[in-house]
Amino acid sequence: MKNNKGQLKIQQMAFMLMAITIFFVLAGMFALTIKYSDVKKNAEMLRMEDSMHLVSKIANSPEFSCGRGFGSDRTNCIDSDKVMALKGNLSGKYKNFWGNISNIEIRKISSGSNKLCNMTNYPDCDIIRLFDKEVQGADTSNFVSLCRKEVYESESYDQCDVAKVMISYNLL
Amino acid sequence: MMKDRKAQTSKGRNSRKAQEEIVGFSMIIVIVAVILITFISLSWKPDQKQAVESYEAESFLQSLLQKTSDCRSQDSLKELYSLKNLMFRCYANETCLNGENSCDMFTKNVREISNRSWNPGPESPVKGYVLNVTVNGEEWKVITQGNITKNSKGSMQEFSKDGKTFGVGLKVYY
Numbered sequence: 001m002k003n004n005k006g007q008l009k010i011q012q013m014a015f016m017l018m019a020i021t022i023f024f025v026l027a028g029m030f031a032l033t034i035k036y037s038d039v040k041k042n043a044e045m046l047r048m049e050d051s052m053h054l055v056s057k058i059a060n061s062p063e064f065s066c067g068r069g070f071g072s073d074r075t076n077c078i079d080s081d082k083v084m085a086l087k088g089n090l091s092g093k094y095k096n097f098w099g100n101i102s103n104i105e106i107r108k109i110s111s112g113s114n115k116l117c118n119m120t121n122y123p124d125c126d127i128i129r130l131f132d133k134e135v136q137g138a139d140t141s142n143f144v145s146l147c148r149k150e151v152y153e154s155e156s157y158d159q160c161d162v163a164k165v166m167i168s169y170n171l172l
Numbered sequence: 173m174m175k176d177r178k179a180q181t182s183k184g185r186n187s188r189k190a191q192e193e194i195v196g197f198s199m200i201i202v203i204v205a206v207i208l209i210t211f212i213s214l215s216w217k218p219d220q221k222q223a224v225e226s227y228e229a230e231s232f233l234q235s236l237l238q239k240t241s242d243c244r245s246q247d248s249l250k251e252l253y254s255l256k257n258l259m260f261r262c263y264a265n266e267t268c269l270n271g272e273n274s275c276d277m278f279t280k281n282v283r284e285i286s287n288r289s290w291n292p293g294p295e296s297p298v299k300g301y302v303l304n305v306t307v308n309g310e311e312w313k314v315i316t317q318g319n320i321t322k323n324s325k326g327s328m329q330e331f332s333k334d335g336k337t338f339g340v341g342l343k344v345y346y
Contacts, residue, residue, distance in 0.1 A: 008190055015194055019201050026208045033212055055231075074238060076231055109288050143231040143289070145238040157251055162235045162285050 055142035055165050058104065063094075066147050070158050077145040078106060078163070084122050087130055104130040105166040108146055123148055139168040224290075224298060224344045230327035233342045236285055237329065243268035243277045255281055259305060259340070260333050263312070275313075282315055290344060292318035299345045306339040321345040 058064055059076045063086055066077035083106065086094065098104070106128040117125035146163035149156050237256040245251050245261075246269050253261060255278065262275040282303060290298040300318025304311060326343035 012190070012194065015198060019197070022201060022205055026205060029212060030208065076234060077238065109285060142228060143235045145235045147238075152252075153250065155250075158240065159252070160238050160240045160254065162232070162239050162289060164289075 054140055054167060055144070058098075058167060059144045059165060066145070069149075070147050070160075074145060074147070074160075076143075077147055077160070078165070080106070080123065080128065080146050080148045083128050083130070084117065084119070087117075087128065088119060090131065101167055101169045102131070103133060103168045105168075106144075106146060107164045107166065109143075109162045109164060139166050141166040224325045224346050226325045226327065229325045229342055229344050232289060233327045233329055233340065236282065236342075237340065239281070239285060241277060241281050243272065243274055245269065256331065259338065263307065263333075263336075263338075279313075279315055283317065286315070287317060292345075294319070297346055301342065301344045303340070303342050306341070308337055309339070319345065 056076055059078050064078045064083060066074050066079045070077060070079070108126045113126055115121065115125040115127065117123075117128045141164050144163055144165050145160045147158050147160040150159040151157075237254065237259075239255050240252050241255050241258045243253050243258050243261070245253060246267070250269060253274075258274055258278045258281070262278045266274050268274055268277055286301055286303065290296075290301055292298045292300045298318070299321045300316065302320065303315045305313040324343045324345045326341060328339060328341040331338045331340075
């Protein structure tokens with residue numbers, strides 16, 4: 001009888017230990033979920049900022065930006081003439097200039113067609129692809145002004161359109 | 173003999189009662205665990221990118237106002253106005269060189285670019301947009317397309333011209 005009572009006590013203790021363990025595991029999981037949701041929010045915010053900064057950084061870099069030739073009040077403005085010149089000169093220094101960025105595409109929104117730009121059809125085209133390959137992998141995009149110089153009655157003026165810059169990069 | 177039997181029956185009852193308690197206790201633990209796991213799995217949603225980000229709305233508005241319109245000035249320069257300058261001309265009730273009303277041209281250009289950029293519609297991720305222009309805080313012009321929903325992202329830009337403050341706000345609904 002005493003043996004049975006002892007077994008029952010051991011059983012009770014085992015159940016109690018199990019209950020306590022399960023309780024702490026669940027409490028830990030609950031705490032981790034709350035903490036992880038915060039991390040996710042922060043990561044999302046950082047990703048957003050990164051996307052915005054990356055496109056802004058590219059748009060405002062000397063190789064792309066409109067500069068003073070288009071007035072000083074333009075931000076996130078890309079000079080399409082510069083980009084076309086750069087496109088024709090990529091084999092040398094600029095081959096690995098942008099690190100893990102695999103391609104940069106500038107898509108004009110003003111027109112409805114999807115004509116790819118090259119030296120023969122520019123500026124009557126819509127998409128400037130810096131490298132002649134398809135945009136692959138992860139990408140980030142943002143709106144920019146795409147400007148170029150045009151001539152009207154022997155006077156030059158700024159022709160600006162709304163465009164979307166899409167930057168694709170190789171995932172690490 | 174009788175006493176022994178009574179003692180045995182009472183111990184048997186106690187043991188059964190203890191076993192029932194253990195079963196009840198373990199059942200409570202299982203129920204609580206199931207509830208907690210269900211709650212955790214429901215709160216664990218996969219990471220989703222929103223249809224519109226606020227930085228996109230901000231950049232779009234900035235680029236839209238810098239866009240060159242089809243309206244040419246009537247002065248000797250005959251320059252093509254940016255949409256921002258066209259908005260000022262519209263407020264001053266000026267007409268373009270080709271005789272078109274500057275306000276009609278402003279609305280047409282804004283609507284055309286916004287529709288192409290966001291492609292609003294019931295099947296599209298973007299359901300609609302509202303672009304409103306205020307002058308000294310009072311609503312002056314509103315351009316809308318599509319439906320207004322509960323979720324939106326927006327941006328606002330302010331400019332000063334001839335002592336007046338122009339505010340251009342964009343809200344994109346998804």
